[in-house]
Structures are given as structure tokens and as C-alpha cells.
Amino acid sequence: MTRTDVLNLTIREAAAQIERSALSPVELTDAMLQRIARVDKTLNAYITVCGEQAREVALAAEKMIRAGYHLGPLHGIPIAIKDNIYTRGVRTTAGSKILGDFVPQEDATVTARLKRAGAVIIGKTNLHEFAWGGTTDNPHYGTCRNPWNPERFPAGSSGGSGAAVAARTCLGALGTDTGGSIRLPSSVNGIVGIRPTIGRVSNHNVVPLAWTMDTVSPMARTVEDCVLMFEIIAGHDPLDDHSAQAPVPDYRGELGRGLRGLRIGLIRDYSLSHVQRAVGDTIRAALTTLESLGVEIEEIAMPSIQGNISAQLTIESCEPSTYHQEWLRTRPADYGEDVRTLLELGEMYLATHYLQAQRYRSVLRKEFVEGFKRVDVFVTPTLPFTATPCGATKVMIENNREEDMLSAIMQFTGVPSLAGLPALSVPVGFDADGLPVGMQVIGRAFDEATLFRLGHAYQQATDWHTRAPSL
Amino acid sequence: MSPHEPVTPESIDRLCTLADLPVPAERRKGLALMLAGLVAAANELSRKMADARYRTVVPILRFPER
Numbered sequence: 185m186t187r188t189d190v191l192n193l194t195i196r197e198a199a200a201q202i203e204r205s206a207l208s209p210v211e212l213t214d215a216m217l218q219r220i221a222r223v224d225k226t227l228n229a230y231i232t233v234c235g236e237q238a239r240e241v242a243l244a245a246e247k248m249i250r251a252g253y254h255l256g257p258l259h260g261i262p263i264a265i266k267d268n269i270y271t272r273g274v275r276t277t278a279g280s281k282i283l284g285d286f287v288p289q290e291d292a293t294v295t296a297r298l299k300r301a302g303a304v305i306i307g308k309t310n311l312h313e314f315a316w317g318g319t320t321d322n323p324h325y326g327t328c329r330n331p332w333n334p335e336r337f338p339a340g341s342s343g344g345s346g347a348a349v350a351a352r353t354c355l356g357a358l359g360t361d362t363g364g365s366i367r368l369p370s371s372v373n374g375i376v377g378i379r380p381t382i383g384r385v386s387n388h389n390v391v392p393l394a395w396t397m398d399t400v401s402p403m404a405r406t407v408e409d410c411v412l413m414f415e416i417i418a419g420h421d422p423l424d425d426h427s428a429q430a431p432v433p434d435y436r437g438e439l440g441r442g443l444r445g446l447r448i449g450l451i452r453d454y455s456l457s458h459v460q461r462a463v464g465d466t467i468r469a470a471l472t473t474l475e476s477l478g479v480e481i482e483e484i485a486m487p488s489i490q491g492n493i494s495a496q497l498t499i500e501s502c503e504p505s506t507y508h509q510e511w512l513r514t515r516p517a518d519y520g521e522d523v524r525t526l527l528e529l530g531e532m533y534l535a536t537h538y539l540q541a542q543r544y545r546s547v548l549r550k551e552f553v554e555g556f557k558r559v560d561v562f563v564t565p566t567l568p569f570t571a572t573p574c575g576a577t578k579v580m581i582e583n584n585r586e587e588d589m590l591s592a593i594m595q596f597t598g599v600p601s602l603a604g605l606p607a608l609s610v611p612v613g614f615d616a617d618g619l620p621v622g623m624q625v626i627g628r629a630f631d632e633a634t635l636f637r638l639g640h641a642y643q644q645a646t647d648w649h650t651r652a653p654s655l
Numbered sequence: 656m657s658p659h660e661p662v663t664p665e666s667i668d669r670l671c672t673l674a675d676l677p678v679p680a681e682r683r684k685g686l687a688l689m690l691a692g693l694v695a696a697a698n699e700l701s702r703k704m705a706d707a708r709y710r711t712v713v714p715i716l717r718f719p720e721r
Contacts, residue, residue, distance in 0.1 A: 383718055396715070396718065426718065491703060494699065495700060531676050532667070532690055537694075540697075542715055543704050543712045549715065604715070
């Protein structure tokens with residue numbers, strides 16, 4: 185097997201080869217580390233590369249497997265972890281100067297579960313400072329770049345995880361998603377990312393952004409690989425007060441069920457409105473493919489959907505500013521300019537603004553509950569535009585009108601975040617400049633299985649996910 | 656702060672005093688420009704949520720709901 189073949193393996197493919205000793209975890213880890221050495225000077229996807237530690241773990245995995253002990257599909261698989269998720273003994277900066285020297289004494293629950301499953305933690309990925317922003321233009325650890333075009337942004341805040349997976353420097357990664365921070369980079373880097381139902385995956389020992397919206401979850405090149413990681417990290421955690429007791433289904437068992445009879449909802453005057461033409465055309469083509477697989481599509485009105493961006497900005501302003509209150513007074517100069525500004529602004533909302541935004545969430549959630557009586561999932565683009573140039577603070581979506589990046593980037597991903605619903609981003613094509621387009625699929629609370637089933641069926645019928653950036 | 660008045664650097668000064676947040680004078684103009692837009696949108700949402708049809712709606716502050 186050539187080096188290129190190894191780099192292009194999915195988790196499922198690599199796991200199958202490792203299990204039958206056709207591929208060594210050490211060989212796989214070394215290939216990833218060499219790939220990081222070659223491309224990450226350009227991409228800046230990693231804040232810390234755990235080279236020596238990763239090799240030791242890979243060697244131990246190899247010995248275990250040779251001795252007849254195979255821990256499952258993540259055994260010996262190189263995985264990257266966003267740098268706001270605790271890793272015992274490995275610096276966890278949250279992309280900040282403030283936590284620049286923080287070395288946790290404990291793992292996050294998600295890290296511990298991946299390690300128990302035999303995963304090889306290959307490094308900690310770059311992010312927007314404290315996950316508060318959507319560009320991964322990090323003033324402390326450098327601007328992260330998009331593997332499909334390094335002049336373009338990888339989105340964020342989990343931009344390092346998105347770029348690392350797309351660039352074949354790891355087989356999967358963990359990200360965090362508050363208002364879209366897994367789905368946005370998954371979309372613009374041409375990979376798959378799932379935001380889980382709040383409570384499905386533990387947030388224990390993850391640096392918070394907004395407590396009532398934060399989630400942790402996988403990013404990978406295929407839906408099936410996301411499932412392999414999700415199965416390991418999902419489930420109740422007594423260390424997290426927000427963790428749900430809901431049983432975790434057999435996601436892999438559900439994947440092959442097909443889509444016949446599945447009902448997709450498009451939200452009237454929203455799902456396909458105010459998007460770049462290439463994005464709209466690509467999503468419509470994806471819907472046509474899904475219809476050929478047996479889904480039915482229905483348009484549904486959701487009158488409360490307008491107002492979602494203000495609600496999200498209000499909550500995502502007030503909650504981080506509460507967490508950062510002390511540092512903002514004692515170390516204001518240690519924040520990057522954009523995050524410092526957002527944290528200062530978050531102190532200037534009224535309590536009534538915050539509570540009205542939380543009441544809005546109840547209304548929005550109720551409309552989704554009603555909508556789910558008629559359809560199984562809702563579809564939107566993940567973003568209304570493709571990757572913008574690095575450093576851009578404005579974006580043009582239609583009519584040659586410039587819009588503020590922060591509001592524009594939340595147009596579609598904020599809605600499931602507010603409603604507490606799971607949402608999957610799956611790659612569905614490219615624009616004329618060769619930049620990926622992602623489709624967001626929103627599901628019922630705790631019904632990630634249907635999202636995985638739809639995304640997997642789509643990937644079985646298309647080949648977008650097999651294309652690689654030419655780095 | 657009235658929704659009909661623009662947010663000014665002086666408004667920022669007053670809010671910072673209330674929040675016990677020291678913000679250097681040179682930052683206040685930029686913050687005022689941004690806050691004007693954010694507060695206008697938040698006030699619009701508040702007016703919507705004050706409508707009688709939403710009178711019984713309570714905030715979600717915890718997921719999963721109990």
C-alpha cells in the first residue's frame with residue numbers, strides 16, 4: 185500500500201486492515217505525522233502535535249492487537265482533538281493566550297472515552313479564540329487555512345479540526361459546536377460533522393462558550409466514520425449535570441435501512457432563500473438525488489424563524505461574557521481584538537434581552553415539534569456562501585451587498601442550536617472555484633440516527649466525499 | 656436607553672459603570688457602533704416576544720428539558 189493510499193483510508197477501512205494486521209497503527213500514525221510535517225506549515229490546523237506520545241500509543245495498540253486484544257473500530261486510529269477539550273498532560277489552550285500554559289490533570293469525558301476505545305490522539309487543533317467566532321483567524325496561534333484553497337478560511341470555531349481532517353492529517357477529529365462551530369468548518373472543508381442533541385454527548389472538562397447551547401461531537405470524511413466515533417462518545421455521563429439519560433441506539437445498525445418514505449421538510453422562505461446562487465443550485469441538486477432515493481419533500485411554514493440570529497447573538501454574547509467576567513477585568517489585553525470586543529458587548533445587554541431570547545427558543549422549539557409531525561428532518565444549506573478569503577469580516581451573498589460575517593455565518597446553523605436539536609452537515613458538491621458546499625439536515629431531539637441514515641445513503645449515491653484537496 | 660436614541664460612547668460609559676467594567680475611552684466609539692445594531696435587533700425580538708400570544712411562554716434555560 186502506498187503512502188497516498190494510507191492517507192486516503194477512512195476510519196472504517198483503516199480499522200478493518202488494522203484488525204486483520206494488514207496495516208500497523210504505527211505505520212498509520214507515522215504517515216499522519218509526516219503529512220502534518222509537510223502540510224501544516226501552510227494550514228496551521230494544529231496548535232500542538234503529540235508526535236512522541238502518539239507513536240507510543242500506536243506502538244502499544246499494535247502490541248495489543250498482535251496479542252489478540254482488539255478494542256474495536258477506533259483501536260490504533262489517529263484522531264485529533266480541538267484544543268478547548270481537556271487532554272490530560274497535554275496543553276489545552278482553547279486558542280487563547282490566557283490558557284496558553286494550561287495543562288489539565290484530567291481528560292474530558294470524550295477524550296477518556298476515545299482513549300479507552302484505543303484511539304491515538306495525534307494532536308490538538310487550532311480554533312477561534314475560546315471558540316467565540318467563526319473564522320479561526322487566531323491572533324495567538326496563527327490563521328488557520330482551508331486545504332481546498334489556503335487563501336480561503338476554514339470557518340470555525342473548529343476550523344483546525346475541519347482543515348486537519350480534509351487535509352488527511354488525521355482520520356477524524358473532535359470539535360465543539362455552540363452556534364455552528366462543527367457544521368460550519370465541516371461544510372467549507374468538504375467533510376461531515378454532526379452537532380448532537382444537547383445532553384447526548386458529555387461536555388465535562390470542555391472549556392465552555394455558552395452553557396445552554398454547547399455540544400461536542402465528531403468530524404470525519406464520511407458519515408459512517410462519524411458514527412464510529414459518535415458511538416464511543418455518546419451516552420450519559422454523571423460528571424455532566426446537563427447529560428441526558430436517553431439510551432444510545434445502534435447507529436451502525438440503522439445506517440443501511442434506506443430512505444424510502446422518509447419525509448424532508450423545507451422551511452418556506454428560509455431553506456433556500458438568501459444564499460449564493462451556487463449554494464442554492466447545489467442544494468437543489470442534492471435534494472433531487474435524495475428524491476431518487478425515495479424521500480418525499482414538503483414545504484412547511486415556520487413563522488417564528490425570523491429573529492433567530494438576534495436570539496443567537498444575544499445568548500452567545502451574554503453567556504460567554506459571564507464565564508469570562510473575571511479575565512475581562514484582569515487580563516483584557518490578553519484577548520484578541522474581536523473576542524475582547526464581543527465579550528465587552530456581552531456585558532451591555534439587558535437581562536430582559538437575554539430572557540426574551542431564551543423565551544424565543546421555546547417558541548422556535550415548539551414550531552419544530554409541530555413540523556416534525558409532518559416530516560422526519562428539515563434541510564437547509566449549512567452556510568449561505570462558500571469559503572471567503574482569510575481575514576474577511578464582510579461577505580457578499582446576493583445583490584452585490586456586503587453583510588457582516590458573524591450574522592451571515594449563523595443564518596442556518598443557529599436555528600438547531602437554539603432549538604436544542606441535532607444537525608448534520610454533509611458535503612454535497614463544489615462551486616465554480618472548487619470550494620465545497622455543505623447541506624444541513626436537522627432532526628428530532630435524540631434522533632441522530634435518522635440524520636446518519638440520510639447522510640450515509642446520500643454518500644453511497646454520490647462521490648463528493650471521496651475528492652481530496654491538492655495540497 | 657431608549658430604542659429611539661442611538662447608542663453613543665456616553666451610553667457605553669454609563670453601561671460600563673453599571674457593569675463595573677473598565678473600558679478604555681478609545682474603545683467606546685467602536686463599541687457604540689456595534690451595540691447600536693445589536694440592541695436594535697434585541698429590542699425588536701423583545702417586542703415580538705411581548706406579544707399577548709406568547710404570554711404563557713417560559714424560557715428554556717436547560718437542555719434536555721425536564
